[in-house]
Amino acid sequence: xxxxxxxxxxxxxxxxxxxxxxxxxxxxxxxxxxxxxxxxxxxxxxxxxxxxxxxxxxxxxxxxxxxxxxxxxxxxxxxxxxxxxxxxxxxxxxxxxxxxxxxxxxxxxxxxxxxxxxxxxxxxxxxxxxxxxxxxxxxxxxxxxxxxxxxxxxxxxxxxxxxxxxxxxxxxxxxxxxxxxxxxxxxxxxxxxxxxxxxxxxxxxxxxxxxxxxxxxxxxxxxxxxxxxxxxxxxxxxxxxxxx
Amino acid sequence: xxxxxxxxxxxxxxxxxxxxxxxxxxxxxxxxxxxxxxxxxxxxxxxxxxxxxxxxxxxxxxxxxxxxxxxxxxxxxxxxxxxxxxxxxxxxxxxxxxxxxxxxxxxxxxxxxxxxxxxxxxxxxxxxxxxxxxxxxxxxxxxxxxxxxxxxxxxxxxxxxxxxxxxxxxxxxxxxxxxxxxxxxxxxxxxxxxxxxxxxxxxxxxxxxxxxxxxxxxxxxxxxxxxxxxxxxxxxxxxxxxxxxxxxxxxxxxxxxxxxxxxxxxxxxxxxxxxxxxxxxxxxxxxxxxxxxxxxxxxxxxxxxxxxxxxxxxxxxxxxxxxxxxxxxxxxxxxxxxxxxxxxxxxxxxxxxxxxxxxxxxxxxxxxxxxxxxxxxxxxxxxxxxxxxxxxxxxxxxxxxxxxxxxxxxxxxxxxxxxxxxxxxxxxxxxxxxxxxxxxxxxxxxxxxxxxxxxxxxxxxxxxxxxxxxxxxxxxxxxxxxxxxxxxxxxxxxxxxxxxxxxxxxxxxxxxxxxxxxxxxxxxxxxxxxxxxxxxxxxxxxxxxxxxxxxxx
Ligand SMILES: Cc1cc2nc3c(=O)[nH]c(=O)nc-3n(C[C@H](O)[C@H](O)[C@H](O)COP(=O)(O)OP(=O)(O)OC[C@H]3O[C@@H](n4cnc5c(N)ncnc54)[C@H](O)[C@@H]3O)c2cc1C
Ligand code: SF4
Ligand code: SF4
Ligand code: FES
Numbered sequence: 001x002x003x004x005x006x007x008x009x010x011x012x013x014x015x016x017x018x019x020x021x022x023x024x025x026x027x028x029x030x031x032x033x034x035x036x037x038x039x040x041x042x043x044x045x046x047x048x049x050x051x052x053x054x055x056x057x058x059x060x061x062x063x064x065x066x067x068x069x070x071x072x073x074x075x076x077x078x079x080x081x082x083x084x085x086x087x088x089x090x091x092x093x094x095x096x097x098x099x100x101x102x103x104x105x106x107x108x109x110x111x112x113x114x115x116x117x118x119x120x121x122x123x124x125x126x127x128x129x130x131x132x133x134x135x136x137x138x139x140x141x142x143x144x145x146x147x148x149x150x151x152x153x154x155x156x157x158x159x160x161x162x163x164x165x166x167x168x169x170x171x172x173x174x175x176x177x178x179x180x181x182x183x184x185x186x187x188x189x190x191x192x193x194x195x196x197x198x199x200x201x202x203x204x205x206x207x208x209x210x211x212x213x214x215x216x217x218x219x220x221x222x223x224x225x226x227x228x229x230x231x232x233x234x235x236x237x238x239x240x241x242x243x244x
Numbered sequence: 245x246x247x248x249x250x251x252x253x254x255x256x257x258x259x260x261x262x263x264x265x266x267x268x269x270x271x272x273x274x275x276x277x278x279x280x281x282x283x284x285x286x287x288x289x290x291x292x293x294x295x296x297x298x299x300x301x302x303x304x305x306x307x308x309x310x311x312x313x314x315x316x317x318x319x320x321x322x323x324x325x326x327x328x329x330x331x332x333x334x335x336x337x338x339x340x341x342x343x344x345x346x347x348x349x350x351x352x353x354x355x356x357x358x359x360x361x362x363x364x365x366x367x368x369x370x371x372x373x374x375x376x377x378x379x380x381x382x383x384x385x386x387x388x389x390x391x392x393x394x395x396x397x398x399x400x401x402x403x404x405x406x407x408x409x410x411x412x413x414x415x416x417x418x419x420x421x422x423x424x425x426x427x428x429x430x431x432x433x434x435x436x437x438x439x440x441x442x443x444x445x446x447x448x449x450x451x452x453x454x455x456x457x458x459x460x461x462x463x464x465x466x467x468x469x470x471x472x473x474x475x476x477x478x479x480x481x482x483x484x485x486x487x488x489x490x491x492x493x494x495x496x497x498x499x500x501x502x503x504x505x506x507x508x509x510x511x512x513x514x515x516x517x518x519x520x521x522x523x524x525x526x527x528x529x530x531x532x533x534x535x536x537x538x539x540x541x542x543x544x545x546x547x548x549x550x551x552x553x554x555x556x557x558x559x560x561x562x563x564x565x566x567x568x569x570x571x572x573x574x575x576x577x578x579x580x581x582x583x584x585x586x587x588x589x590x591x592x593x594x595x596x597x598x599x600x601x602x603x604x605x606x607x608x609x610x611x612x613x614x615x616x617x618x619x620x621x622x623x624x625x626x627x628x629x630x631x632x633x634x635x636x637x638x639x640x641x642x643x644x645x646x647x648x649x650x651x652x653x654x655x656x657x658x659x660x661x662x663x664x665x666x667x668x669x670x671x672x673x674x675x676x677x678x679x680x681x682x683x684x685x686x687x688x689x690x691x692x693x694x695x696x697x698x699x700x701x702x703x704x705x706x707x708x709x710x711x712x713x714x715x716x717x718x719x720x721x722x723x724x725x726x727x728x729x730x731x732x733x734x735x736x737x738x739x740x741x742x743x744x745x746x747x748x749x750x751x752x753x754x755x756x757x758x759x760x761x762x763x764x765x766x767x768x769x770x771x772x773x774x775x776x777x778x779x780x781x782x783x784x785x786x787x788x789x790x791x792x793x794x795x796x797x
Contacts, residue, residue, distance in 0.1 A: 040582050049788035053513045053780065054491060056547045057380030060586045061667055062471050063546070065380050085670050087582055099377065106483050109438055141666070165440060166468060166662055169475060188479050192438030195476075200447025201435055208394040208428045220401045221421055229413045236409035237282060242397050242459040 024090040041083035041094060042066055055098035061085040064170030067097040067140075080138045080172045100171030102182035105189065112189075114197035119152045119160070123186045126152050128179035135173035135183055141166045145173045145183055152186050160187060161194035248635060253580070253673035258681075261632050264604035265642050265679050272598055272606060273647065279609045285616045292619040292627070294539050294684075295569050306764040308563040308702075315570060317536040321551055322558050324774035325762065328496040328509050328518075330755035335498065338522045342371040342487070343745045345507055345523035347494040348553070349374030350381030351470070351727065352710025353529035354477035355734030356741070357486050363742035367486040371521065373510055375493040375548050375779065379478045382531050382546050382711060383730065386470030387589035387663060388454065389462035390731070391724035392427035395451060398459050400424040407725060410456040410613045411690075411718020414566065419716045422697045423725065423732050430731040431463060437476050440465050453594040454723040456613035462724050467589050467663045470727065492519070493779050494552065496758060497526065497560045497706070500751035504705035505560055507753070511779075524748040525705055525741040528553045529734065532689035532711040535781045538570050541686040542585025552777035553712035557693045559761050562701045565714040566691025571721055574599075574617040576685025578640030580671045585685045588643060588664060590614075590723045595660060596651040598644045600679075601630035607641075615720045618684040625683065632681055640681035649676050688726060690717050699737030705748065709737040 022037040026044060033048040042056060057065030066083035073091030083096065105122040112118055120126060126149055135145035144163055151159035164187035173183045211217070224232070248255040254262065280288065290296050301313040304322060314322065344360050346353045349372050357370050372378070393403040403424040408415055431449075435441065442450040442464050452462045465472035481488065491513040498520070500506040507523040530553030534545025543549070554564060575588040593599070593610040599617075600606055601624050608620035621641050625631030631639035648656050657676040658665050668675045692714035699707045710730035717725060765772075 038581060043582075043783070046783040047785040047788075049784050049792075051780070051782060051784050052547070054376070057376050058385045058546045060385055060544070060546075060583075061663070061670075062385045062468070063377075063380045065377055085667065087671070104479075104482055106485065108483065109480070161440065165466065165472075166666075168471060188475060191440055192476060192479065194438070195440040196436065196438035199440065199443055200445075202394070202431075202441075202443065202447050202449050204396065204448060205392075205394045205428055205432050205435065207396075209432060212400070212425060212428060217400050217425065221404070221425065224401065224404055225417050225421065232405070232408055232413055233282070236405050236413075239402065239405055239409075239458050244397055244460070 024088050026088050027093040029095055030093070035088060037088070039088055041068055041081065041086050041088055044088045045083070045094070055083070055096040059084045062168060064168040065098060067100070067170040067172050068094060069097060070094045080140060080176070082140045082170065085140070097171070097175060100174055102171060102174045102185060104182065104185045107189065109192055109196060112193065114157050114193035117155050118193065119155065119157065119186055119190060122189060123182070125179065125181050126186060129153060129181060130179055132178060134176045134178065138172045138176040140170065140172065141168060143167055148187060149181060149183060152190065157190050157193050158198060160190035164191065252678065253671065254678065255635060258632060261602045261604070261642070262678060264602070265600055265644055268600070268604035269644065269647065272600070273650065275606065277606045277609045280612060280616065285612070288619045288623070289615055292622045293615055294541070294572055297539070300539050301568055305768045305770060307558050308561055309567070313568040315538045315568070317538045318533065318551060318554065318567060320774060321555050321776040321778060323765065323770050324772055324776035325765065326496060326559055326758045327775045327777060328755070328758060330758050333509055333518060333520065333755060335520055335753040335755065337520060339519035340371055340489070340521040342521065342523045343369035343525065344371070344741055345521050345526045346370065346372045346529055347508060347526065348381070348529035348531060348710070348712070349378040349488065349490070350529060350531050350710065350730070351383030351474060351477065352531070352730035352734040353527070354474070354481055355731055356527050356529060356709055356738035357481055358477065358484070359735045359738030360742040361484055361486060363739045365742040365745060367484050371487040371489065371523070372481070373489045373492045373494060373521065375491065375513060377490050378481070378488050379474045380546060380548065381474070382549055383470050383727070384474040385544070385546060385587070386727055387467040387587060388591040388594070389452065389464035389469050389724050390727040391454065391457065391461045391722070392431045392463060392728065393424060393461055394428040394431060394449070398461055400427070402458060403427065403461065406457050407722060408718070410722040411720055413718065415718035416715040418697045419695070422736065423716055423728060426732040426735070427728055430728065430735065434473065434476070437480055439476050440472055442466065452591060453611060455590055455593070455611045455617060456722045462591070462594065464591065467591055467661045473727065494556060495777060495779070496755065497556050498522070498753050498755060499560060499757055500753055502751045504748070504750070505703050506705060506750050508556070522750065522753065524745045524750060525707065527737050527741055528557060528693060528706065528708040528712050529710050530712045534686050538686055541572065541684070542576060543686040544573060544576060544585060544587040545686070548780065550778040550781060552779060553708070554692060555777040557701060557706065557708065560703050560706065560757050562703050562706060563694045564692060565694040566719060567714065569690045569719045570686060571614060571688035571690050572618045572684040573687035574614055574621050574684050575643060575682040577680070578638045578683040579634045579681040580673070581636050582671055583667060584638065586667070587685070587687070588680065588682055589661070592643055592645055592648070592661065592664065595648045595656065597647050600642045600644055602632045603630065613720060613722060621682070621684055634681065638683060640683040642679040643682050644679045645675040646677060646679065688721055690714070690719060690721055695733070697736065698740040699733050700740065705744070707737040707741045709733040
């Protein structure tokens with residue numbers, strides 16, 4: 001058994017190539033690989049021969065496509081991470097979760113209002129939260145997920161929106177939640193209500209739209225359409241920087 | 245690397261240079277580096293910009309852009325065999341029959357779908373196909389912000405001139421007019437969808453500087469602007485129950501016997517089976533080409549940015565424009581190794597960080613247009629040898645981020661740049677205390693499929709929006725104008741495609757153009773094993789590939 005494993009490992013990695021570099025041992029879906037230390041989990045998996053068709057999106061910590069669950073040798077805990085933003089550690093057992101089938105409520109943002117128990121209406125399951133804090137521990141964005149769900153239960157849309165602004169919707173919280181709450185969808189609803197109904201609309205944008213509609217810039221624009229490149233160059237060079 | 249002594253995220257030897265940066269900081273705080281004149285900019289570009297490097301491009305030998313220069317990496321794909329062999333595809337069996345097919349689920353695709361629906365096309369007559377998950381795209385990664393001239397001292401006319409100047413006056417004026425005149429409308433639209441813009445108490449937008457802008461015009465949602473926009477648009481597309489097919493790539497466009505584009509051949513990324521999608525109108529929204537790693541540069545782009553849209557459009561005879569220029573973002577991370585090439589938003593400079601060399605001295609105004617700024621970094625590192633060399637042999641210059649905290653108060657970085665702060669913290673560096681090392685990285689496809697101001701390409705039935713199209717930004721795009729691009733042209737393509745659908749009648753489906761493309765390759769004497777589109781890059785370890793056996797083929 002052991003010999004088989006060692007042989008397979010040598011075959012997969014070409015051990016001789018790896019020698020001389022500092023390496024760590026990782027397990028991808030149970031299988032052992034040696035990879036250079038200092039790689040991200042994502043690059044380490046590629047180094048080991050995986051070609052992602054899922055589980056790799058932005059590769060920079062913005063999309064949540066690379067949600068990963070791991071355990072460390074000699075430790076019983078399950079940890080969570082973004083594969084593109086976490087370096088490999090010796091003895092990692094890795095599994096990827098490229099897709100979470102959590103339920104999303106369908107709503108019309110023009111009809112719902114940022115008031116009362118609207119979050120509870122669309123996501124009644126938030127009432128089942130047992131305040132175990134597992135979601136917070138799972139969040140790679142260090143969001144206070146449990147606090148946000150508690151705020152949602154209380155109908156405090158402002159707090160939910162502000163606490164969860166940095167949620168990248170990776171789904172790791174939802175996967176770990178014993179109450180089956182799709183936290184990130186709840187948060188999305190809260191943030192849209194906040195952005196639409198609680199933040200004040202920008203008056204200057206409204207004003208500018210009126211000006212555009214009234215044709216205020218049309219004449220100048222039309223002139224620009226007929227201006228030669230040389231002339232545009234001159235206009236550009238003489239454009240004053242407005243430092244306000 | 246482990247033998248290096250590390251101090252708070254940096255090896256000891258790099259700390260020496262950081263000390264110089266700290267020493268010169270009090271003096272530099274009072275210094276403003278001179279901005280270059282147009283002539284000086286042009287000279288810098290000619291000498292140091294990667295676009296001007298000899299031997300990196302070649303004229304295309306086939307197709308509507310025959311004779312036009314393109315980077316080798318792109319030319320290789322445009323001169324490759326089409327991935328799909330017509331004989332393998334049964335066009336008589338339609339798997340997806342739709343009115344509007346949108347290829348690509350980034351910002352442009354989402355916006356186009358929503359506006360096509362707004363224009364009256366029912367959600368079940370619109371289909372978005374996308375190769376990763378919906379929203380996994382360049383759009384979700386944009387950090388800095390989006391431009392729109394919506395403050396009283398600003399105007400669409402000023403915005404227009406900034407865009408043209410940034411693009412070296414090669415932009416198509418009517419596209420720039422659309423871009424700048426529609427901008428405030430798009431901001432309003434996002435506001436109404438519930439976007440959490442950075443605002444003051446009165447609801448006024450917080451607007452910052454961007455490279456090459458003559459006024460503060462950058463709207464943002466901290467440094468997660470793209471993430472906030474995409475998740476709201478995605479949520480809205482789901483709310484309206486528009487069809488979405490994820491993990492599915494378009495590999496070839498289909499035409500009808502009238503010469504109109506009539507859908508696409510799709511491939512399920514999991515099962516690799518093909519599907520025929522028939523559509524009365526098709527919008528290409530496949531984004532850019534950073535993953536071609538032009539000239540070997542690292543890239544900021546997402547995993548699926550492989551120029552598929554350019555290849556598909558070229559196969560049906562659509563003309564491309566301005567493809568000889570690529571945008572290298574001046575501030576890609578150069579250290580630590582795990583994040584090399586990833587974007588450090590321009591906003592870091594917008595908020596006041598200077599750029600300094602290994603001696604702690606400035607050498608360029610921090611907010612020149614991107615191509616100029618990048619060229620100055622390259623000169624500083626490779627010509628003047630004033631860059632810091634990293635343990636893996638990269639060179640870079642410092643972005644003096646702690647200045648932001650001094651100018652705007654402690655905590656500003658965490659508040660305004662949480663994504664940047666978090667990324668560095670994950671790898672042991674505190675950018676509020678220490679400067680960060682940067683070098684240009686491949687960022688944006690300046691040119692693309694030629695369109696008119698309704699988002700139409702040269703081929704009836706085919707529309708394009710977002711990074712895949714060209715002409716808006718000329719030879720160089722300014723920060724904040726490509727989000728705007730996908731908003732404005734996503735909307736225009738969506739609306740006009742929906743109108744087109746109402747009048748369109750499809751003929752018999754065909755892939756004859758693929759055979760014709762093969763014929764062109766043969767006649768031009770092009771011999772290659774390469775196939776295109778690329779779909780995804782391949783980063784598997786060389787040792788593994790050398791021992792790979794295809795057991796299922
Ligand atoms: C890190 C980063 C930061 C940026 N910051 C800013 C900024 O601050 N301001 C700004 O204005 N711009 C910024 N940009 C640029 C801007 O984000 C992009 O140009 C813009 O989002 C492109 O939108 P898109 O919809 O055209 O393409 P994308 O958002 O890339 O979407 C294209 C989609 O099509 C899919 N696709 C590709 N090929 C196929 C195929 N064959 N079949 C099916 N689907 C396919 C892709 O997977 C992807 O989902 C930034 C870009 C990056 C990478
Ligand atoms: S809140 Fe949940 S979905 Fe959002 S980033 Fe954290 S773990 Fe991921
Ligand atoms: S994991 Fe679920 S039940 Fe536990 S605190 Fe979070 S939301 Fe509540
Ligand atoms: S791939 Fe997008 S967060 Fe990791």
